[in-house]
Every structure is written in structure tokens, then in C-alpha cells.
Amino acid sequence: MIKIDKNIPMPPKERTGRPSKFPFPDLELGDSFLLEFRERTLKYYWERKLARKFELRKTPEGLRVWRVK
Structure with missing residues (x-):
């Protein structure tokens, strides 16, 4: 039988994959x-x-993204 452990903190999730090339955050x-x-x-x-x-919005330079909220 497998023992069930209680109150063991979960470690933080490790970020995997490559970082985004877009600066949204x-x-x-x-x-x-x-x-x-x-x-x-x-x-x-x-x-x-x-x-x-x-x-x-479309601008003369191209499509531009603004953060508004």
C-alpha cells in the first residue's frame, strides 16, 4: 500500500520553455x-x-499595441 503524506508544501512551478519575444508583461x-x-x-x-x-491600432510604422488597463 502507498503511504499518503499530508501537509507537505508543494515547491514552486519551474518555468519551462523559452521566454516570450513579446514585451506584453x-x-x-x-x-x-x-x-x-x-x-x-x-x-x-x-x-x-x-x-x-x-x-x-494601425499606424504608419505598422500595427501598434498599447496597454490600456
């Missing part, structure tokens, strides 16, 4: 960066992951 309110048009759907992923709000 580092944006402060009003900050922005340029994004490739084909990567525009990342906005929705990062909004859910970080519980923040981002807006996309």
Missing part, C-alpha cells in the same frame, strides 16, 4: 510596441494570461 499603462500583423491574435492570449487590456 513589461508594458506599463500607456506603453506601446510594434507588432507584426500576422501576430495580432497574441493580444487576446496575453489579455487573458495577464488580466490586462491591450488595444491595437
Whole structure:
């Protein structure tokens, strides 16, 4: 029979994989960066992951992402 242990703290989850090349987590309110048009759907992923709000706008330089909340 396998013994069940109680009150053993779980170690923190180790981050695996490569770091993101997009600065969504580092944006402060009003900050922005340029994004490739084909990567525009990342906005929705990062909004859910970080519980923040981002807006996309076309500019002469390309597609720009702003953090708004």
C-alpha cells in the first residue's frame, strides 16, 4: 500500500520553455510596441494570461499595441 503524506508544501512551478519575444508583461499603462500583423491574435492570449487590456491600432510604422488597463 502507498503511504499518503499530508501537509507537505508543494515547491514552486519551474518555468519551462523559452521566454516570450513579446514585451506584453513589461508594458506599463500607456506603453506601446510594434507588432507584426500576422501576430495580432497574441493580444487576446496575453489579455487573458495577464488580466490586462491591450488595444491595437494601425499606424504608419505598422500595427501598434498599447496597454490600456
